[in-house]
Amino acid sequence: MLSIGIDIGGMSIKIGLVDENGKIVDIAREKIADSFEKVLAGIEKQIDFLLSKNNITIDKVKGIGIGCPGMLSKDGIVEVFPNLGWKNAPLVPLLKDRYKTEVRISNDANVATLAEAYYGVAKDYNDVVMFTLGTGVGGGVVIDKKLFEGGDKKGTELGHTTLILGGVPCKCGRRGCLESYVSATALIRQTKAAMNKDPKSKMWDFVGGDIEKVDGRTAFECSKTGDKTAIKVINKFVAYLSDGIMNMLNIFRPQAFIIGGGISGQGDYLIDKVKKYCKKYHYGYENAPKAEIFAAKLGNDAGIIGAAALLNQ
Ligand SMILES: [Zn+2]
Known part of the structure; x- marks a missing residue:
């Protein structure tokens, strides 16, 4: 049907x-x-x-x-x-x-999670958590193939959990939220700050000398060509993201964790680094249940597919 x-x-x-x-x-x-x-x-x-x-x-x-x-x-x-x-x-x-x-x-973040949990990378898993990394950080939680929407179905706000106490101010009014460190907006801010400290970074060439052209790809692409400053930006970004993911793994113990949004277009280059970081910390402790970590795969279609999947609920 x-x-x-x-x-x-x-x-x-x-x-x-x-x-x-x-x-x-x-x-x-x-x-x-x-x-x-x-x-x-x-x-x-x-x-x-x-x-x-x-x-x-x-x-x-x-x-x-x-x-x-x-x-x-x-x-x-x-x-x-x-x-x-x-x-x-x-x-x-x-x-x-x-x-x-x-x-x-x-x-939108719930619907994107549902799309991947029913028809995308996590279709073979019952318990799935996802971050969508965009202008902000959205999140979705699927437990036993059902969307968990919280009180009054207001949705979960996984992006507004504290990563750094007293850290960067967030638009929600608190400081140090995950969103302020792992959104595309945050990555751009981190990239620009690193470039300003290193006038010799290849990232300047990548944006034609115009710092306003920095986007979520700049540090990733330049890190692939060996630019030391770009590598530092990405390593730090991966650490923030992985620690945020581990927080979720410790709370929900999902079987699968998905990273979505524009940054997930980095695919295995990003996912392999996140997995390595998470493995190092044993997802909290040794013998803790391990979750598979994936990049989202449905892209722009996830909105329509996930919306339709609401009817499976
Ligand atoms: Zn916040």
Whole structure:
């Protein structure tokens, strides 16, 4: 049976028909409009288009799943979506009303975790934890193939756990959060600081002398060519990330841990270093259960696939 998966982002919305193996059968896109009402109308237009194009009616799909950033209520109301200025947008109730079908919603990091746990690198594991490393650090927890969303289904905030007491200020108001050390934003900050201390670093050539061109790839790529300063940045970044991962392994004892987001594009180059670091510390103590560590593999499709997977819950 097909499901409808909707991935709402800051710039665009992707709507897909997903089969029971997590394969996207058809996809439609809609630009973000300037009001919730217009976005909802756009979503409905694309759902209707996909259904009619594929010759199916809504009663023949399992339901509609939605991945959406921001603060969500357990009744499917988007309480706050800062980038789009939504406040108390009744997304799920209105779609339920219109389509008379099951409608589920969860935040983008949860949905990405669910996608990998059902159809991606961790499909053979029941207990899975994931970090998505982007502008911030999102996190998802799947226990016994079920998403753990915490009180009022507000989701978990794995990125806002303290890594360094009294460390770098975080936008949540605390200091030293994991997010302030292992997000792409943090890596860029660490890379720039190291470059400013070493005018001879190859990283300057890599960005054509313009420090504003530094991104999440700069230190990684230059470390591969042997630049000592870049290697130091990456080693430190890996240490922060691995310690953050070990904290999660000690709490949840998952069978699989996934690293997602743009930085996970470094694949084995990153994963091998993280594994080596974690192995050294025996995940807490010798004989502690070991988790497999993976880079996410579903990439941009994870939003749609994971949204559809909400209906497996
Ligand atoms: Zn924080």
